[in-house]
Amino acid sequence: xxxxxxxxxxxxxxxxxxxxxxxxxxxxxxxxxxxxxxxxxxxxxxxxxxxxxxxxxxxxxxxxxxxxxxxxxxxxxxxxxxxxxxxxxxxxxxxxxxxxxxxxxxxxxxxxxxxxxxxxxxxxxxxxxxxxxxxxxxxxxxxxxxxxxxxxxxxxxxxxxxxxxxxxxxxxxxxxxxxxxxxxxxxxxxxxxxxxxxxxxxxxxxxxxxxxxxxxxxxxxxxxxxxxxxxxxxxxxxxxxxxxxxxxxxxxxxxxxxxxxxxxxxxxxxxxxxxxxxxxxxxxxxxxxxxxxxxxxxxxxxxxxxxxxxxxxxxxxxxxxxxxxxxxxxxxxxxxxxxxxxxxxxxxxxxxxxxxxxxxxxxxxxxxxxxxxxxxxxxxxxxxxxxxxxxxxxxxxxxxxxxxxxxxxxxxxxxxxxxxxxxxxxxxxxxxxxxxxxxxxxxxxxxxxxxxxxxxxxxxxxxxxxxxxxxxxxxxxxxxxxxxx
Amino acid sequence: xxxxxxxxxxxxxxxxxxxxxxxxxxxxxxxxxxxxxxxxxxxxxxxxxxxxxxxxxxxxxxxxxxxxxxxxxxxxxxxxxxxxxxxxxxxxxxxxxxxxxxxxxxxxxxxxxxxxxxxxxxxxxxxxxxxxxxxxxxxxxxxxxxxxxxxxxxxxxxxxxxxxxxxxxxxxxxxxxxxxxxxxxxxxxxxxxxxxxxxxxxxxxxxxxxxxxxxxxxxxxxxxxxxxxxxxxxxxxxxxxxxxxxxxxxxxxxxxxxxxxxxxxxxxxxxxxxxxxxxxxxxxxxxxxxxxxxxxxxxxxxxxxxxxxxxxxxx
Numbered sequence: 001x002x003x004x005x006x007x008x009x010x011x012x013x014x015x016x017x018x019x020x021x022x023x024x025x026x027x028x029x030x031x032x033x034x035x036x037x038x039x040x041x042x043x044x045x046x047x048x049x050x051x052x053x054x055x056x057x058x059x060x061x062x063x064x065x066x067x068x069x070x071x072x073x074x075x076x077x078x079x080x081x082x083x084x085x086x087x088x089x090x091x092x093x094x095x096x097x098x099x100x101x102x103x104x105x106x107x108x109x110x111x112x113x114x115x116x117x118x119x120x121x122x123x124x125x126x127x128x129x130x131x132x133x134x135x136x137x138x139x140x141x142x143x144x145x146x147x148x149x150x151x152x153x154x155x156x157x158x159x160x161x162x163x164x165x166x167x168x169x170x171x172x173x174x175x176x177x178x179x180x181x182x183x184x185x186x187x188x189x190x191x192x193x194x195x196x197x198x199x200x201x202x203x204x205x206x207x208x209x210x211x212x213x214x215x216x217x218x219x220x221x222x223x224x225x226x227x228x229x230x231x232x233x234x235x236x237x238x239x240x241x242x243x244x245x246x247x248x249x250x251x252x253x254x255x256x257x258x259x260x261x262x263x264x265x266x267x268x269x270x271x272x273x274x275x276x277x278x279x280x281x282x283x284x285x286x287x288x289x290x291x292x293x294x295x296x297x298x299x300x301x302x303x304x305x306x307x308x309x310x311x312x313x314x315x316x317x318x319x320x321x322x323x324x325x326x327x328x329x330x331x332x333x334x335x336x337x338x339x340x341x342x343x344x345x346x347x348x349x350x351x352x353x354x355x356x357x358x359x360x361x362x363x364x365x366x367x368x369x370x371x372x373x374x375x376x377x378x379x380x381x382x383x384x385x386x387x388x389x390x391x392x393x394x395x396x397x398x399x400x401x402x403x404x405x406x407x408x409x410x411x412x413x414x415x416x417x418x419x420x421x422x423x424x425x426x427x428x429x430x431x432x433x434x435x436x437x438x439x440x441x442x443x444x445x446x447x448x449x450x451x452x453x454x455x456x457x458x459x460x461x462x463x464x465x466x467x468x469x470x471x472x473x474x475x476x477x478x479x480x481x482x483x484x485x
Numbered sequence: 486x487x488x489x490x491x492x493x494x495x496x497x498x499x500x501x502x503x504x505x506x507x508x509x510x511x512x513x514x515x516x517x518x519x520x521x522x523x524x525x526x527x528x529x530x531x532x533x534x535x536x537x538x539x540x541x542x543x544x545x546x547x548x549x550x551x552x553x554x555x556x557x558x559x560x561x562x563x564x565x566x567x568x569x570x571x572x573x574x575x576x577x578x579x580x581x582x583x584x585x586x587x588x589x590x591x592x593x594x595x596x597x598x599x600x601x602x603x604x605x606x607x608x609x610x611x612x613x614x615x616x617x618x619x620x621x622x623x624x625x626x627x628x629x630x631x632x633x634x635x636x637x638x639x640x641x642x643x644x645x646x647x648x649x650x651x652x653x654x655x656x657x658x659x660x661x662x663x664x665x666x667x668x669x670x671x672x673x674x675x676x677x678x679x680x681x682x683x684x685x686x687x688x689x690x691x692x693x694x695x696x697x698x699x700x701x702x703x704x705x706x707x708x709x710x711x712x713x714x715x716x717x718x719x720x721x722x723x724x725x726x727x728x729x730x731x732x733x734x735x736x737x738x739x740x741x742x743x744x745x746x747x748x749x750x751x752x753x754x755x756x757x758x759x760x761x762x763x764x765x766x767x768x769x770x771x772x773x774x775x776x777x778x779x780x781x782x783x784x785x786x787x788x789x790x791x792x793x794x795x796x797x798x799x800x
Contacts, residue, residue: 143609143693151690165617165775254694256686256772262520323683323771466613467775470691 001418002218003051010067013043013057017069017076020045020053026343027069028052028422029431030079031445032087034061034115041066041083042445043076044420044433048361052420059089061115068094075343075452086113086182101175101484112183120180135161135168143466147176154480158469165465170458177484185444190216190290193441197432198285201448201482206232206239207425208446208482209288211432216290219419219436224291226366227404231293233367234401235284237394238299240426242271244387244394245311247477251384252318254471255327260318267310274299274307278403291408298401308395315388328381332472334460335378344456346428346449348476351386352378358424370397378460383475390426415439427479428453448482489740494568494578500749501567501725505717506530508724508760513688515764530717537710545703547607555602556708559715562595563722571649572725573748574737585633585645588726592719596622596678599712603700610692614699617775621677621684621696624779628786629674635667635792636730638800645726653733663796666788668731673785675723677778679716682767684778694772721756724763728755 008016021027025045033040043055059066068091070077080091081100088111091097102108105126111117134142140163147155155176161169181200185193197212198205210232217224249264272282278297279287287294318324334344336353349356350373357372370393375382416439421432428449435443457476464472510527517524526532544552566588569577577583600618603611637643639658640651652659677684680697689695692702701712729736735751737744773781 141609141612143613145692149690150692252771254691256682256689257770258516258688259520259768262522266521321769321771323773326777327771327774465775467694469693471694 001052001054001420003053003420005054005056005418007056007058010057010059013055013067014069014072016055017043017045018072020047020055021072023047025050025053026345027073027075027079028429029420029433029445029447030076030083031433031443032083032089032113033435033443034087034113035442036115039064039087039089039115041089042418042433043069044431046362046422046429046431048356052422054420064088064090066091068092070094070096073343074341074455078451078455085111087111088114101178103175103178112180132159132171133169137163139163140168147173156480160466160469162466165467167461167464167466167469170461170469172454172458174454174480175484177481179485181485182444182446185441188441189439190436190441193434193444194288194290197444197446198288200446200485201450201479202283203243204239204425204427204430204448204479204482205283205285206235206288207423207427207430208432208448209285210236211421211423211425211430211446212434212444213288213290214421214423215419215432215434216421216436217419218421219417219434220415221417222291222408224366224408225406227402228291228293228406229364229366230368230402231295231404231406232288233364234295234298234398235279235287235293236423236425237370237397238271238275238278239284240394241307241391241398242268242275243426244391245271245314247387247474248311248314248318248384248391250474250477251328251380251471252324254474255324257318257321257324260314260324263310263314263317267307267314270307270310274303289407292406294405294407295401295403296405298403299398301399304395304398308392311388311391311395315384318384325381327468327471328384329379330377331380331468332460332464332475333377333379334456336376338456338459339378342456342459343452345452346424347386347390347426348383348453348456349428351375351382358422358429362422368397370394380471380475425449427477427482430482446482446485448479448485450478450480450483453478454483490576490578490580493574493576493737493740493745496745496749497570497572497574497577498564498568500573500753501563501718501721502714504753504756505719505721506534506714508721508756509717511757512760512764512767515761516768519765519768530713534710534713537705537713538707540706542706542708544708545606545608548602548605548703551598551605552602552703553708555598555605556704556711556715558598559595560711560718562591562598563715563718566591566722567718570722570726571646571729571736572722573745573752574740575646575650575653576737576740577646580646581644583645585637585643585648586630588645589629589633592678592722593622593626595715595719599700603703606703608703610695610699610702613693614695614697614702617696618700621778621782624782625674625677625785628670628782628789631786631789631793632667632670632674635663635670635789635796638663638793638796649729649733649736650738652730653736653738659732661796661799663792663799664730666792666795668727670785670789670792671727671730673781673788675727676763677782677785679720679723681763683770683773683781686772724756724759725752728752728759 025047028046029044031042039059039061045053066089083089085101105123143160145158147157157173198209200208249261252260339352353376373389418435431447433445509530600615603615685696737748
């Protein structure tokens with residue numbers, strides 16, 4: 001693996017993690033691993049322009065007592081809750097050991113990723129209800145929404161405590177689409193897992209596919225030719241384009257400006273057809289292969305000009321509508337301070353002023369780095385503008401793209417090792433950590449930016465009114481599938 | 486009540502029942518076309534109503550007779566106004582007692598019935614929708630009443646048929662500033678009362694943003710068919726009264742067969758035109774933030790008030 005790995009005892013972990021966090025690293029991924037060689041937890045830290053650092057702790061497989069970093073990092077506290085549900089690792093000292101992944105229909109002692117957990121047990125009816133902390137006071141009432149929604153939306157349950165129309169507190173319950181992907185891929189070949197990775201979150205096929213293959217290439221120490229990486233970057237930017245354009249329309253639609261939505265949908269269709277020509281697939285699956293990239297054609301300058309003009313027209317028309325601007329401005333503000341404390345990443349973090357972009361921070365040879373778009377106001381308008389400007393930057397980056405197909409034959413099937421892959425998808429950094437044994441995946445840990453950003457949605461809703469929630473939610477546009485895994 | 490006036494009432498009722506859903510379909514169609522989509526057929530709301538009428542009815546277990554009665558009240562109040570209002574002829578049944586304020590209040594009985602039914606479901610969305618709808622209702626009513634006052638000043642009468650008849654006789658009334666200001670206020674009220682943009686987005690699927698749609702979330706099957714029919718009838722009635730106050734030309738002065746045919750054609754065309762204009766407006770606007778609505782409705786109130794003042798000054 002590229003970068004440094006340190007084996008530590010539970011005592012040393014706290015100290016080392018604290019030093020890393022203070023020197024500008026962020027905790028990007030925590031992977032448990034429970035097998036014949038013991039119970040380990042790997043903490044992957046990332047920092048702009050520096051090599052990743054991995055801290056590894058080996059725990060007692062019997063007592064399963066872990067160490068909690070919750071006092072140092074908010075993301076760590078959620079990773080630890082996940083580890084408790086999936087591995088039964090008890091984060092000693094954790095302030096909130098509530099279940100995160102586990103819903104009430106799982107038997108309490110069943111930890112699916114623990115060694116010898118066996119097949120899924122019989123699930124009981126979810127009779128735990130949804131215990132939420134009740135906000136009490138005169139005129140406070142609760143609005144439960146979901147997990148079944150009126151539109152074509154993924155499942156999530158939201159519990160609003162409201163007085164009048166003002167949201168006092170919002171709690172989200174996710175993991176309705178927990179599919180056990182990390183267990184599913186164990187023992188499969190890297191080619192098979194690459195196909196699964198592309199399907200983790202349907203709108204981020206390239207980002208997840210690429211993060212996985214980069215992790216594999218990191219583990220096997222494969223360096224690719226710059227032109228292969230350039231082709232992969234084309235697919236990544238095309239994915240960003242169609243998703244951002246959809247959101248530019250959907251945000252307008254959520255304030256009732258259907259005309260912009262209609263224009264955005266036709267433009268999205270235009271982009272999907274471009275994807276199909278370029279990759280053979282409308283949602284860009286199959287472009288990224290382990291060690292290769294399969295780009296059948298490249299977007300032409302005329303096409304990019306046309307798309308650029310249409311996006312400019314769409315966004316100008318939307319922001320010329322004073323009601324739309326009024327609805328966007330000052331709605332769902334997420335402060336830079338909250339972004340830092342919660343460990344928010346990606347587009348949402350940049351809209352609040354955090355200058356963080358894996359494309360620039362972890363550069364790849366052969367890929368031109370697009371300028372990083374940052375806004376400061378942290379409201380829905382900022383998240384709209386960041387999308388708009390990233391579309392322009394992506395279009396600029398796509399100019400001069402060259403098509404080509406290259407495949408790579410893994411030298412035998414004896415490759416072993418651990419690797420980390422980081423990709424700036426359209427939502428933010430997608431991180432995969434893989435362990436290989438003789439060319440087979442023994443452990444895959446996936447972190448979609450949605451996992452880190454979901455808690456920020458509740459924070460951004462403070463002092464927002466109920467009818468503005470869908471708008472704020474759409475401006476984050478987080479993935480359920482990528483979060484629930 | 487002579488036989489002729491009963492015929493007028495029945496024709497008007499039939500026109501509104503048949504035409505209401507078609508008006509809704511027309512507005513959706515226009516909107517689709519303006520957005521570059523083909524859109525559903527104009528008759529689609531009728532197809533939906535026919536489909537819903539055959540589907541199973543489910544009602545919340547906790548709900549009472551209020552929930553069951555509200556769709557009937559909605560349709561009955563709309564039907565009453567449809568039959569008695571001056572839509573195709575100046576000789577509807579009971580013309581002498583067609584008080585403008587009574588007409589409005591009969592329509593409001595339908596609104597209140599739906600809001601009560603929403604509360605009756607005991608769900609968070611019902612309560613939320615009812616709270617929002619009644620808040621808007623409370624802001625709409627003053628504007629509406631003052632607009633009525635402005636319109637009734639020249640005649641010293643709030644008889645709706647008389648006001649329309651006066652407009653037909655004296656075209657000068659129609660272009661008077663008092664009349665125009667009152668009608669400007671009236672159109673704001675209509676957009677708010679019928680849940681159109683920029684007040685409410687009738688085509689949203691986002692439960693938390695809904696105002697009027699939240700009221701009827703629990704209705705299904707034949708109940709929902711009635712609610713859909715009732716709401717489209719109300720839209721047709723509001724626009725029908727509006728066009729006859731703006732431009733009464735074509736309305737039958739008596740109950741002759743030829744006059745009624747002309748009246749039906751005239752009001753249908755006028756309402757269709759206004760419906761298309763509203764659809765145009767809706768495409769180019771967005772939904773106001775909920776807490777900005779009082780500003781819009783206060784604007785409507787001010788317009789109506791100015792109408793009264795100018796009317797009083799110019800006399």
